[in-house]
Structure formats: structure tokens, C-alpha cells
Amino acid sequence: MSKLQTQENGAAVMQDAQPVNWLKLPWLLLWLLPALAVVAGLTTVYIAVRYGDSMVKDDYYKQGLAYNVQQQADRQAADLHLRAMLVPVNSQWLLTLSAEKMPVLPEVLLLQLSHPTDKSVDQQITFTRQSGQQYAATVSALVETNWYVQLHPEDDSWRLRGRWQSGAAAQLQPEIL
Template identity: 35%
Template sequence: MSNTMTLRSENQPWYKERWPWFLMAGPAIVIVAGFITLWLAVESNDGLVTDDYYKQGLAVNQRMHRDQQAASLGLHGDLMRADLNVRLMLSADSASKVPEAIVLKLAHPTRSGQDQAVQMHAEGPGFYSGKLSADISGRWLVSIEDPEGQWRLQGEWQADSVEPLRLSAKVGK
């Protein structure tokens, strides 16, 4: 008897081997992830991008003037929320007359599609109420303005908080 080894070769087609499939899995996953990223980029709203950035830049001085006007009137406000109802208590240091209606603007920092403008009507001297069009939660940028656009109060609001938002005029921002 001879002690020779015989090499047995099994000639299988490549697609029946596991290593080619293992090596192709990485690039295939990357291609699928690329298509998902492309779909998200096309379908999502770029809420931070604005078309009229030049006009917004020119309006900075006008906005600063409105903040200064609110400071000169000594305006202060407390904004409260209960479900979809919002209430505002507005006071002024001087004997200036408060308007019959106020515009409350709520802007989400990253999703402009959720922004709201609420018309608030006077219930008494310095007391206003309005109704939100949709429930809000999280952080919001708040602006309260008179209908003529002469002054405004601004602040950041954690809408989930039970504490009212205290607004006062900020000059120099």
C-alpha cells in the first residue's frame, strides 16, 4: 500500500460559496444606505434655510427699534398655557394704552412647519387670551407684538413647563 495523499477538489459554482456573498454584503449595505439618505434629503423640509435671507438681514435694524420701543414703554408680560388655550398678562411701566389685540408668534427652532401665529384678544385691561391651532411641547421661540408692529417682546419658552414665561424687552440683541 502506498501512502499517497489524494487531493479531492469539489468544483462548486461561485454563488454556492459563502465568502463571495460575505464580501459583497458590505458594499450592498452601503448602496442601500445611500439610497435611504438620498430619499431623506429629497423628502425632508430644510426648516433652517430661508429664501429671503437678504431681506431678513436688512430688517435687523427695524427689529431692534421695536425692542427698544418696548423697553421705553416698560413692557412686561407673563405667558401661560393650559392645553390649547394661552393667556397673557401684559403690563407697562408708563401710562401707555395697551392694544385691544396682540399677536403671539411661536416659532420652533428647527421645524418651521410647526410655527404658529395666534391672535390674542383683550379680556380686560392687560389680560389677553387666544387658542393654539395645535398642541406644542419642547422649546419654542416666542414673540408678542402689537398689531401695528411698533413694539415686541421676545423670549424662549419651554412649553412643557408649568411656570409662566416672563417676557421683558431686551435691548442690544
């Protein structure tokens, strides 16, 4: 690097300037690092407030206490050898319930669709029995994503769970942990 300097007689002389070594400027580091930490902290606060975590349920304690009841519903579905096939055809959805050890099938089944990250788009769909093991429901448009699915009767005596990718068929079965 060069620097232009003027001498007493008015002549301009070029002198070589030394590059600045930033590590030799402690005052810059003393101001720059805390300033960056403040900016990073404010950015983190903004993200936390703007995009809150909706995956945590408000009644998590009650849900923790109900864990055994939910596991009992899964065991009941396994004991009855329940399986279900969900087939969406545009707005008309068909559900086939395979129940080897269930003498009387329920007239109404409830299907809960849970979005992985946005609780505001969760839906509950009511299926009514058409004939035999066939159920049907009309569904409005959904967000294209990978959904968590839970099927159960109105009395919650059993449940089937699974994952469903929008537009595809899904197999639901008991999940015993």
C-alpha cells in the same frame, strides 16, 4: 486554521493554513474604499433630500435688511419697560402685559410660536384684551417642544421675545443685542 487536503493515494491529510492578511490584498482595498465612499455619499444625499433644512427662511435677504427695524422694535419695548407673562391653561391662554410707560394698551396682540426645526407647525395666535392688562386667546393643540415666542402689536411698533416650553408659563421681555 487547518485545511483538509487529499493526497494521490486517497488519504486525507490536515495541513495548517495561514491566516489571510487583508493588507496584502490591494485589489480589495481598491474596490472596497471607493464603494464605501459611494454608499456614504448616496446616504448623505438621501438624508439631505428627505429631511431638508426648513430653518432657513426664504426671504433671508429682506430679513437681513429689516434687522435694524427689528432692533428698533426691541429698543422701543425696552424704553416702554414692557414685560409679559404667558400662562397656558389647557386651550385657554392668558397673557398679562406689564407696561409701565405705555399710556394706551393695544386691543389686540399677536403671538408667534416658532418651532425650532419644523416651520410647518409654526402658529400665530391672536390675543384680545379682556380688562386692564389681561389678554386671552383660545389655542388648538400644539406639538410638545421648546418654542421660540414673539409678542407684538398689529403695527409692529414693539416686540417681546422669549422661549416657551409646552405646558409651562413663560416670561417675555425685550431682547436687545
